[in-house]
Amino acid sequence: MSDKIKHDNYWDIIVKPKSSSLQLNLKEVWAYKDLIVLMVKRDITSVYKQTVLGPLWMFIQPIFITAIYTFTFSASAGLSTDGIPPVLFYLIGQTFWVYFSDCLNKTSNTFISNASVFGKVYFPRLVMPFSVIISGLVKLGLQVILLLAVYLYYYFTTVDQIQPQWMYFILLPVIVLIIGLFSLSLGIIFSSFTTKYRDFTFLLGFAVQLLMFLSFVTFPASMFSPFKQNLLMCNPIATLMETIKFILTGHGIFSVNYIITALIITLVLFFSSIIVFNRTEKSFMDTV
Amino acid sequence: MSREVIQISDLGKQYRLGQVGTTSIGDDLKRWWYRMKGKEDPFLKIGEENDRSKKGNSEYVWALKDISFSVNQGDVLGIVGKNGAGKSTLLKILSRTTAPTLGEYKIKGRVASLLEVGTGFHPDLTGRENVFLNGAILGMTKAEIRKNFDEIIDFSGVERYIDTPVKRYSSGMYVRLAFAVAAHLNPEILIVDEVLAVGDQEFQDKCLGKMRSVSESGRTILFVSHNLLAIKQLCTSGIYLKNGKLIKTGTTRDIVEEYLNDDKQLKSDGTIPHDFYREFSTGEAFFRKIVLTDMNDNPLTRFAFNQPFKVKLRLESFKQIKNGTININITTSLGEPIVFSVDSENSKYLSRTFEEGVYEIEAVFNFKLLPNNYRVTIGIHHFSDGITIDWLENIYQFKIDKVSYNTGEDYPWDAVHGFVEPETKWTYKKS
Numbered sequence: 001m002s003d004k005i006k007h008d009n010y011w012d013i014i015v016k017p018k019s020s021s022l023q024l025n026l027k028e029v030w031a032y033k034d035l036i037v038l039m040v041k042r043d044i045t046s047v048y049k050q051t052v053l054g055p056l057w058m059f060i061q062p063i064f065i066t067a068i069y070t071f072t073f074s075a076s077a078g079l080s081t082d083g084i085p086p087v088l089f090y091l092i093g094q095t096f097w098v099y100f101s102d103c104l105n106k107t108s109n110t111f112i113s114n115a116s117v118f119g120k121v122y123f124p125r126l127v128m129p130f131s132v133i134i135s136g137l138v139k140l141g142l143q144v145i146l147l148l149a150v151y152l153y154y155y156f157t158t159v160d161q162i163q164p165q166w167m168y169f170i171l172l173p174v175i176v177l178i179i180g181l182f183s184l185s186l187g188i189i190f191s192s193f194t195t196k197y198r199d200f201t202f203l204l205g206f207a208v209q210l211l212m213f214l215s216f217v218t219f220p221a222s223m224f225s226p227f228k229q230n231l232l233m234c235n236p237i238a239t240l241m242e243t244i245k246f247i248l249t250g251h252g253i254f255s256v257n258y259i260i261t262a263l264i265i266t267l268v269l270f271f272s273s274i275i276v277f278n279r280t281e282k283s284f285m286d287t288v
Numbered sequence: 289m290s291r292e293v294i295q296i297s298d299l300g301k302q303y304r305l306g307q308v309g310t311t312s313i314g315d316d317l318k319r320w321w322y323r324m325k326g327k328e329d330p331f332l333k334i335g336e337e338n339d340r341s342k343k344g345n346s347e348y349v350w351a352l353k354d355i356s357f358s359v360n361q362g363d364v365l366g367i368v369g370k371n372g373a374g375k376s377t378l379l380k381i382l383s384r385t386t387a388p389t390l391g392e393y394k395i396k397g398r399v400a401s402l403l404e405v406g407t408g409f410h411p412d413l414t415g416r417e418n419v420f421l422n423g424a425i426l427g428m429t430k431a432e433i434r435k436n437f438d439e440i441i442d443f444s445g446v447e448r449y450i451d452t453p454v455k456r457y458s459s460g461m462y463v464r465l466a467f468a469v470a471a472h473l474n475p476e477i478l479i480v481d482e483v484l485a486v487g488d489q490e491f492q493d494k495c496l497g498k499m500r501s502v503s504e505s506g507r508t509i510l511f512v513s514h515n516l517l518a519i520k521q522l523c524t525s526g527i528y529l530k531n532g533k534l535i536k537t538g539t540t541r542d543i544v545e546e547y548l549n550d551d552k553q554l555k556s557d558g559t560i561p562h563d564f565y566r567e568f569s570t571g572e573a574f575f576r577k578i579v580l581t582d583m584n585d586n587p588l589t590r591f592a593f594n595q596p597f598k599v600k601l602r603l604e605s606f607k608q609i610k611n612g613t614i615n616i617n618i619t620t621s622l623g624e625p626i627v628f629s630v631d632s633e634n635s636k637y638l639s640r641t642f643e644e645g646v647y648e649i650e651a652v653f654n655f656k657l658l659p660n661n662y663r664v665t666i667g668i669h670h671f672s673d674g675i676t677i678d679w680l681e682n683i684y685q686f687k688i689d690k691v692s693y694n695t696g697e698d699y700p701w702d703a704v705h706g707f708v709e710p711e712t713k714w715t716y717k718k719s
Contacts, residue, residue, distance in 0.1 A: 011295075011394035017387055035424035042410055042421055049412040049453070117408045121401060121425055122384035282387035286303060 028124045035123060039131035044138060058139060059146050062098070066091045073218050082220040082251040085154050085161060092245055093217035095143050099176075100183050100237055101208050103136040107187025108204055111195045111284050118284070125281040129188055133180045140176065151248065163250030172247060175240050178266055182236050185269040192273075192280035216241045221253045229253065236262035293396045293477060293508050294359040294382070300390035301352040301377055301532075351377045352532045355391070361476075364499075364509045366523030366540055368516070368547045371567065373529040375512045376481060382510065383479050397476025397508075400426055402467070411455035415446060415465055418454050422469045436472045443494070444468035464491060471498045478502055481512045496522065516544050516623050544622050548663065548682045554578070558587060558600075560680070568679040572609055573642065575666055577602035578684050583652075589686045593659050595693035601649040601666060603642070603678075611639040611672055616651055617665035623682050626662075626707045629653070639671035656709035659690045659699050 029036075048054040066087060073079045074086035081089040107129040111118065114128055155162050193200040212218070215237040221229055233239050233253075239262040246252035304315075352374045359365050367375045380386050382393065383401035408425040409418050419440055423433040433440075441447050444465040446457070454462055480499065499522055503509050513519055519526065519540060526543030528536045528550075536546050554560060558579030566574070579587045581598045591597055599616050616629045629651065631638045664684040668677045690699040 011396050013384075013395040013399070014392065015381075015384065015387065015394075016392040017389055032424070032427075034428075034430040038421045038424045038430075042413060042417070045417075046410055046412045117425065119380075119385055120383075121408070121427075122399075123425060123427060286386060 025124055025126070029126050029130065032123055032127050035127055036131045036134065039127065040135045040138065043131065043135035055142070058142050062091060062094055062143055062146060065094050065098075069094065069218060079219045080223060082222055082245070082249075083161065084245065084249045084251050085158065088150055088154050088162075088249070089220075089245070090218070091147055091150055092248060093241060095140070095147050096176075096179065096241060096244060097212060097215065097217045097237075098143075099136055099140040100179050101212070102139070103133050103180060103183035104187045104190075104208060105204070106132045106136070107184055108190035108194065108201075110188070110191040111280065112191070126277070129184055129191070132187075133184050136183075137176070137180065162248075165247045165250055165254075168247045168254075172244065175244060178263060179237065179240055181270055182262075182266045185266065185273040188273040188277045189269070192276045192284075195280060195284040211235070211237070214238060216245075220245075220251070233258045233261065234265070236265050291361045291396070292358050293361045294393065294510075296358065296382075296391070296393040297356050298391035299352055299355040299378075299381065299388050299393060300350060301374075301381060301386075302348055302389040303351050305347050305349060350532050352381070352388075352529075355529075355534050357527060357534065357537050359508060359510070361508055362503065362506045363525055364503045364511060364523045366519035366526040366543065367510065367512045367529065368519060368526060368543055369529035370565075372531075374532040375529055377532075378529070379479050379481050379510065379512060395477065398427065399477045399479065400470065400473040400475035401479035402470045402481065409454055409462070409466060412453050414453055415450040415457070419465070419469055422466065423473075426470060426473055427475075428473060440465075440468045440472050443471060443498075460491070467491075467495060471495070471502075475507070477508045477510070479510045516547075520544055520622055541622070548621070548623055549685075554684070558684070560683070564680075566678060566680070568676045570675065570677050572607055572677050573603055573605040573612070573668060574678055575601060575668070575680055575683075576604050576646070578664065578666060578680075580664070580684060580686050591657075591686065591688050592691050592693035593688055593699055594656055596652065596654040599651045599653065599664065599666075601651075603647045603649060603668065605642040605644055605647065607644055609642040609668075609670075609677065611670060612642050612668055612677065613637070613639045613671045614649060614666070614668045617667070618653075618657070619663045619665055619682065620707065621661040621663060621685075623663060623665075625665075627655070637671075657688045658704045658707055658709055659688045660704055660707060661685065661687050662707075 048057065051057065053060070069090040070086045073090070074081060084092075110125070110128045110132075118125065151162075155164070190200050190204050194204075214232055214235055216232075221232065221238070221242050224232065233242075233255075239258040242252040243254055243259060244252075246254040355374075355378065367378065369375050377386075379401065381388050382395070383399060385401075408422050410421065413421065419437065420430065420433050424430065428436075441450060444461075444467070446461045446465050449457060449461060454465070457465070478499075496518060499509060499511070503522070503524075509522075511519065511523060523540045526538065526540045527534060528543050528547050530550065535550070536543060538546075557577070559577045560575055577600070579600050580589070580591075581587050581600060582591070583596055583598065585598070585600075588597070601614070603614070613630060617625050618627045618629075619625045631640070631651075662685070663682040664686070665679075665681045666683060667679040669675060670677065691697070692699065
């Protein structure tokens with residue numbers, strides 16, 4: 001009977017049906033950092049296996065989308081681009097938007113697409129969404145090279161059209177991180193819901209498409225009245241998109257209030273997502 | 289006394305049957321409402337024992353209920369039970385892929401599970417890349433994998449293909465590589481579920497050898513398999529699960545015997561009950577009765593040593609079966625096959641056509657089984673492709689006594705070495 005009195009700290013793992021909801025277990029995730037690195041590597045290399053152009057597709061995609069946007073929204077529909085050269089305007093919008101929507105779509109699939117792995121082995125489930133965000137960052141990093149080339153071209157060939165806000169450049173990585181966190185949180189919440197109710201897959205499918213039109217990717221915020229702007233800026237991506245454009249070109253809306261709002265919304269969403277995720281990860285194998 | 293490494297108390301796992309979807313929203317809301325009021329989940333009170341052959345009334349079943357046991361360091365614990373007894377659910381809970389509904393368990397040390405190998409293998413990546421990825425999924429660090437890499441490749445025997453994408457591998461190579469990674473995890477507790485079902489004999493032996501060396505180094509293994517022989521060879525103790533409940537814990541021998549004895553309830557005249565659970569059957573024909581008799585047709589479960597006996601079977605065929613072949617397998621009390629008899633004439637194996645209807649079949653055995661306990665397994669197969677029409681494992685038990693049928697004298701030795709006494713002709717010459 002002496003075994004029964006053994007202190008709980010004798011054991012390495014104690015599993016009960018329910019545990020505290022707000023535990024992030026980052027320490028455990030850290031122990032699996034090698035797995036994250038390998039997952040990122042897998043995401044990036046496996047996509048381009050058996051292709052001829054390989055990673056070049058990362059550049060072909062934005063070039064074509066930018067061309068189409070320029071043709072439809074600017075050349076045909078004549079929408080304003082805030083005085084930024086249209087090609088640059090759409091390329092900025094689309095580079096960061098694709099980063100957001102890719103991360104969101106992929107993290108929202110976390111449980112379903114990894115069901116076969118999750119069903120057999122335990123490792124901190126957060127490894128998967130984290131690795132998606134990181135591979136998204138790597139991809140973004142490469143696409144930024146293209147963006148930079150176009151940016152520098154316009155910077156040197158136009159006069160006064162582009163006014164970089166040098167002192168705010170330090171904010172750019174922070175903004176990218178907030179976008180990542182926002183898509184991670186949203187994706188995790190959706191991934192938790194879709195394990196049981198697939199309805200959310202359909203919802204997310206068209207919601208992301210619609211959200212793009214509310215995120216100032218294809219037209220600027222300045223087209224709207226201040227009231228409508230306030231409303232639209234509740235969407236953190238809209239705020240961050242305008243901020244990026246402002247920092248890079250000097251055109252766009254820059255407001256500390258908006259940025260703080262975006263940050264608060266993101267943080268609230270993030271903590272909610274952790275709660276939902278912890279609830280789901282324990283029993284999702286039974287409902288997926 | 290050795291250390292306790294796993295302690296399980298009152299573990300339970302409930303599942304909801306049927307489609308998870310719209311209808312369960314109602315239950316979810318009810319559950320949430322009770323939780324808000326601080327009450328216990330109302331669905332935990334209901335739920336039925338998990339006996340899937342019978343139709344139940346509740347939507348909720350307990351895949352596991354009231355499981356409590358502990359495992360000491362260095363134990364090799366065999367878990368036996370029929371399909372659906374809750375073995376895999378138990379391992380899934382212990383490997384943390386799903387959470388228990390009730391109860392708790394505690395574990396000391398790193399756990400690695402081989403619940404079907406090859407987890408996380410990506411078809412487009414090469415063998416080498418997959419070794420690293422799979423190793424990391426299983427909880428190894430990059431450095432550990434690198435240290436063991438040569439050994440892993442060596443163990444798997446696929447060195448030549450290591451830089452080829454695994455989608456080009458044969459299924460055997462795939463499994464070999466996957467098992468090799470898992471086998472080099474070096475966890476304190478290893479959970480193994482049915483990995484031996486795949487791979488050729490050489491590889492299976494390798495796996496068993498690896499498990500043996502793991503256990504000899506003082507680590508703990510939980511092993512689920514339908515291969516009772518492997519369980520018997522490897523395990524030091526066992527547990528027997530039935531319909532989600534823990535029936536017995538004890539030595540491997542006790543457990544395997546209990547498992548084989550249980551649930552083979554024939555009626556006293558050897559009739560097989562109509563609701564008898566048939567694990568493998570196409571439904572074309574069912575065995576209805578099995579009985580062993582002496583040459584005067586008296587049903588017996590005890591025979592004298594040297595006594596010839598008959599196996600009598602009743603087979604009901606529901607449709608015409610062309611080329612059916614019946615086999616009778618006599619096994620040890622632990623289910624290891626000793627003799628295998630198929631209908632034959634002059635060393636040529638025969639197959640028969642069964643019309644729809646009931647057949648009485650008789651097979652006379654005339655050979656010397658040494659005094660011991662035995663079991664009988666019967667089966668009917670399609671002769672050409674080997675598809676099992678009906679198969680009843682360890683369905684009948686009988687005993688050979690020590691007293692000889694011919695002489696009335698006892699078999700002269702206490703210990704019986706072996707099972708069959710062959711006809712042998714001995715000659716002696718002094719040189």
